Amino acid sequence: MSDLIRITIPVGQYVPSFEKVAVSAREVLAPVSADTQQDALGREWYRRSWMIAAGMALLVAAVATGFLLREKYRGKPTIVPVGQTASEPTVGLPVGEEIHILAGSNRKYVDHAGKLWGRDAFFTGGSPVASSVQHIWRTQDPIIYRNSRQGDFSYNVPLKPGIYELRLHFAETFYGPESSGGGGEGSRTMTVSANGQVLLHDFDVLADAAGERTADVKVFPKISPSSDGQLHLAFSSAQSGSAMVSAIEILPGVREQIRPVRIVARDAPYYSDDSRWWSPDTYFKGGQLRASQEPAEGTDDPEFYETERWGHFSYAIPVAAGQYAITLHFIERNSAETSGGGAEDRTFDVFCNGKAIVRKVNIRDRVGGNRPLVVKIKGLEPNAQGKLLVEFVPVTRYATVSAIEVVAE
Template sequence: MQGPPSDSVSLQRAELETVLAALARNPRLAKLLRFLAERSLEGRDEEITEYAIATEVFGRSKTAFDGSTDSIARVETYRLRKRLKEYYETEGKDHPVVISLPFRSYVPEFARRVDPSLTFPPATPEVAANRQELPPSDLNTGSARPAIDLNGGADAITPLRRTPRPLIFGAASLVVLALLAFSAYELNWIRSAHPSNTTAGNPPTAASPVTPANVAQVPLRLLAGYQGSPKIDSAGAYWESDDRFYIGPVGYERPRTPVARTSDPMLFDHWRTGDFSYDIPLAPGVYELHLFFVASAPDDKAQFFDVTANGQPLLKGFNISYDALGPNVADEKVFKDISPDKDGHLHLKFTSGRAAATLSALEILPGLPHRQVPIRIVAQPTAVTDHDGNLWHPDNYFENGVLSDTPRQVSGTPDPNLYMQERFGHFTYSIPVDVRGRYTLVLHFAELYWIADRSQSIGVGTRVFSVYCNGSTLLDHFDIFKEVGSLHAVTKTFTHIRPTPEGKLDLTFDPTVNFATVSAIEVIDESE
């Protein structure tokens, strides 16, 4: 890709250095901006990817980085985009050149303010509404978007690299080209949104599925009914407002009561309720859908509603309290093998039954055909990456028990960091899975507290406990010390586990002598 015209490079680089100086107190954002801008100015847009940002700017491992679980690039780009907007609304408001990061793109735009008299007249409400729906670029494509107005329409901005060279024809060329491009773009968007309008000579087929121009970047995590800046969860992933995809009544802030079985209660601060739907544009492929619910007291046993995806039932006669075993308990439903409909959109519909349908959050992940993405949980407050590059999420889905606060060094494993801490006591986990699967469960243990000494008062029999899954015994009177001693890793693997009818693996850690313990839990779908 060629860089911008040489006569505009000096203006762009001068503005870049000015903005970098303004970001001197935030070297993290300054480093990111320099990385993005230098590559763009050199015509290397194709090198501006999430992977490159994570590994070259923020030092993530080039062999272990996984964008589906590590959102560092997206979070920091969001912060930079917001800071640039603030800058050009304040100290940079009179600059002749504006640097911006288009929404959901990593490729920066260099734009120049022009005479407002050369701009288009105000659009009609209908056209303005359609313009709000114009698709952003895919985050990883490196493609550019039309320039945006960072000053709320006060000044017109035109991209420097697209300014017509002969000034005598500049205004006329800009108007004609923009109108033609907008007309073609509108027609393309309408056909993408309404495939029935496609000509008979080019019908969408299974071999050539429709790809909407404004496909959502996946992983996509939405907070139902929330208005505001993205929030970051305990694993570092960010969750945004659902406004861009939502159709229905307004959202509500949920009563601030504690929510059990979650390490991220902020997922349940807001909700949608009533009859509502989502139309989410996705690239062709297989995805995994997670829906998050919570029921509020009083426990309403009559609150039944339905959920469909592309017209097919996901949940029928669903009652949150029944599923979660009570109000104020986080409830997560998992669905594998989710794909967009023929028009390239995932259509989710929530329909009230005997009571209003509700939703707190939803998540769409890159999927595995016929298999659920592995679940890996470590009994620690922060995520851990193992030697194979797998991300283990912070402790979640638990009830009762205590998280240890003193890390220990453990032998007998290539991943001692997984065993540094533990959840101990009498506790349970309720891990959500797709109800259609059969699963392998791997439990990771180490004796971290009872360390043998010369008195021989600590040893075999010091800690004994049992583990049950969905009512069946997995481990009976299990003694870690008897098997491997103290400060040594041991795993126990169980295959062909069938989930409950609610799609849960309900684990109970039941102490016999002293407390039960676990350091990490892994769930793997056995489907082919």
């Protein structure tokens, strides 16, 4: 006879009990039948299958939870008291030589920002094309987009050594349901390269801009001249239509990121008290501009908040790949002559690329009348078209904004 130990844990307890069990040697050494072995193997396989399934379920749940938490907290708005904005580090614009070329044009032009655009230069091939279209969406300077160079062509622009930001301007003024060429998406596609590296492949201006007669800007940081001291840009027609470009900008760049974008809702540029240069209103669609003579309170720069864009509108701000912080500046006037009337009841939502980033904005409830409200949203990424599409959607009365700042994180 042999003694075995039986270990049991009584129900509702955590301390095991031990009991000796007498077993004969024959029982201990008895061979296990084939059926018994098969049953044991089956039970083991069944147990392991459930363990694997449970492990996979836990893994999927963990991944899903992480994704949901990432989406929940990414782009979460942070309310910044206006008094703290001055203490934030100022990201200035790099200085240096700038090049502004009006493709296909033989005239110079000074835009609303005060930039001088030169006549077409440094090109080889292609033909100049002029358009009679008057209105161009998302710009205060339609003249920039009424001319273009089209066909298969190149630009060889001499540059000093350094890092530059390249901005290519397009607008489809020939193809589209309301234009003389008819058609629409797919009517014109092209490939664009810089120093032999493809920047845009099968690029469709109309599709990228989400419509005809719409200014479309593509931004490329970290651009440098080749060994011969020139930037070689090549435009080639793809599956349909002719390649084209309306204007070319080459600006001093910021290493590894784009230049800060600062837009103030007015028709002229502005230097704020913290020495930041703000571009006049651009990239917008919808809404109206309005100015107020009522000075803002609670800020060292009341003039900055004199103007606004109000209504139901959007901004398609071109950026490069990466993450960005957007700072929105608002103010609600005390006077009865407010934008759209009924300032007391004004509420609106703000979306970026279809995602709500600020809900039910009520400026008066948050900071009172005639005082700036600054909202900063971090962790935003561009859409497939390289844009931060910021939409201001009224809930009650009309939406409003005084200025927008976009800085790479």
